[in-house]
Amino acid sequence: MSFQAPADGVLLPPYRILDLTGPEGVFCGKLLADYGAEVIKVEPPAGDPARQRPPFIGDEPGLERSSYFLFYNTNKRSVTVDIESPEGQDLFKKLAASADVIIESFSVGYMKYLGLDFDSLKTNNPGLIMASITPFGQTGPWKDYKSTDLISLAASGFMQITGDPDGPPLRQGNEQSHFPGSQHAVTAIMGALLYRDLQDGQGQYIDVSMQEAMITYYTDAHPALAWMQRGENVTRVGTNSTLVIPLGAYPSKDGWISAGIITPREWENLSNWMYEVTGNEEILNDDYKGGNQDRAPYNDIITALVIDFTTRFTSEELFHQGQERNLVFIPVNTVSDLLNDPQLEASNFWFDLDHAEVGTLKYPLGVFDSDEVTPVTKPAPYLGQDNDAIYGDLGLGESELAALRTGGAI
């Protein structure tokens, strides 16, 4: 148990967290590791399959070069163990006895099949916290359903409200199913640690369904409430929202710009500005004045007028000049824009991490900024790099480790 003060400038105590997750939970361990927990990635001897995922840094395949693996495993340590072999299971049990938290995302029942489920592991470690992050959770008729990023985006309903009304439901970029389940799991893990260490509690088991977590990431669209109260299904609205009008992404002189007019005052500012620029009196029509829903009947007309306006400016012009008029125009960025953004540069968001094989790259680590605490800045681990140190601390001698290596358990 590691209920001890965090190092100077670090947020979290050095809690030992064993990370057995795949894509479903990889971000959970990353967030805990970035803020100071001792997160140990427990990999099969051949390595986490994520190490094989292209693209590789420099387009050169290699176990230490996957951009995906490097991104999601910052600040973690790595040990190898074959949890399907009896020797490996014994070793894992020793490791689990030293852990504060275990996170896993295997198919429901797999850990029990191996004899490594929560009830078995807690007998040697009553303070143990174990969190499972799975597509549909540990109970219910869909618990054994197979999933992928696309399937989770579909099952949660994300896709139902992403895309054009005349086209198919669409997937969001960069596997957004990685985030909601992992983030909710971290809140529960933190809660469980506080419960154990500050409230005289025991360890506990945490079941997170990615489907449920993802449904809570678009709450303001209220799909279930809309069905319950109106018998209607919310659907896709293209690049422009129906929650607020006007709100969405519009073409500019040099790309895209997004804008949102939420208060009556903002509409007054925008309509006056549009009139100044275009000379079109239509925009001053009294029918269009008011709060964010008052323009709903005129969405098409207003969108056309907004586009006539936005296409006369560059995205940067609208972003900055909008703020001078208390209006929100927000750039539509891609990764190169992010890496060059002066605000992110000033916000302690990017950290240069030196990795012996792929060199120095900028990683986004600073979700919160603080004078008192900063993220830890180690790159993703080499496969099994901490076997000797971590297993050595458990009391395994060199000869035992050598035997496990020969037998293929680590």
Add this chain to the structure above:
Amino acid sequence: MTNQNKPLSGVRVLELGPYVALPLTGRILASLGAEVIKVETNKVLDEMNFIPAWSRGGGQPEFQRGKKRITIDVRTPDGLEVFKELVKVSDVFITNFRRNILDRWGIDFPELRRLRQDIILMWQTGLGGIGPYYTYKSYGILVQHMGGVSLMSGEEGEPPATINTSYSDYHTGVFQPVAIMGALLRRRLTGQPATMESSIFKSGALTAGPAILDYQSMGRVPQRIGNRDPFAAPHGAYQCQGDDRWCAIAIQTEEQWQSFRQVIGNPDWCSEDAFSTMEFRLANQDRLDTLVGEWAATRTAEDVMTQLQDAGVPASVVSQGQDLYESEHLKARGFYQPTPYYLADRSNPAYEWEQFEGIAAANPPKMSESPMDFGSYSNIGEDNDYVFKEILGMSQAEVDRFTKNQSLY
């Protein structure tokens, strides 16, 4: 004897601010046992009371359950004094007002720290607390564009696809409780408080993911590829019978492909060389999608999903509101729960609003020993008496006077 404590028993959180991310943070902390006091005023209502427009106030339990809700107009001298008394008895203060506004109200961070030396401050911003845009106003629903995700979403050659929700807000809203709980642990262990600033921009930009590293390495910018995947085919949403009904199918392995063939009756095209390996299926996916689409089009989305899942093939209906509301799976897990709500009305104070019944989602994590509370639901200002009299020890006469002069209103 079972331990009746909650993870955050004894922790008091003071919340000041509207919209999505900040109230969500408060709700999560409340569900873990914190006493969350939400400060609002009838004079300026959170616009979220009017979203969704067809159920004014029906969306608020999702963000406000479990809180003690009080009315203070911090812009009035009496209101400000009462607010400062609350700061003195709080462990955590969370807000999403811009710094210049907090300064104007006289509740800048040095002042808050003076009032309560060990308070934990979580300041949520749109674009950032320092740097060139620190005074800029923003809305979370637009930050999905700024964070880089929308330009990776959508069909090739089409505009960026937007998700019709304040998407990036949720990342911030769920990150913040983690930082706050970390800071509470750290305060207990080191005696030191913390001031933390989060931004919706940063939360959103983080979700741009590994493409950030690939750009630095190879100069590649992610492209929009619809529902396709670089490693799997068939991979997409296929239209089925019914109104706007779709089923997503994602075949990642040879075993799943073989199972898929069996489910669809192994038609002749499955045996063509063009589809014999994943590499070939990826190369010929235009035609593959047409053929899979023809099979799906004659079936219901539920049929497609059930048949494929029964054979171990990843598939799901693209869930609509009806699917979620009626889902046997979500019901078995107790996901949606009934809740009262109050019909928001700008022309009357909240205590005159009419009560209705709606639903709200449970907090997703299921914790075996200290379950997250669904909590009770208060209307705006409903907990004034408890907070002003029991916590602050104000007299009835004082509360009445400040209510009458609209300071506690």
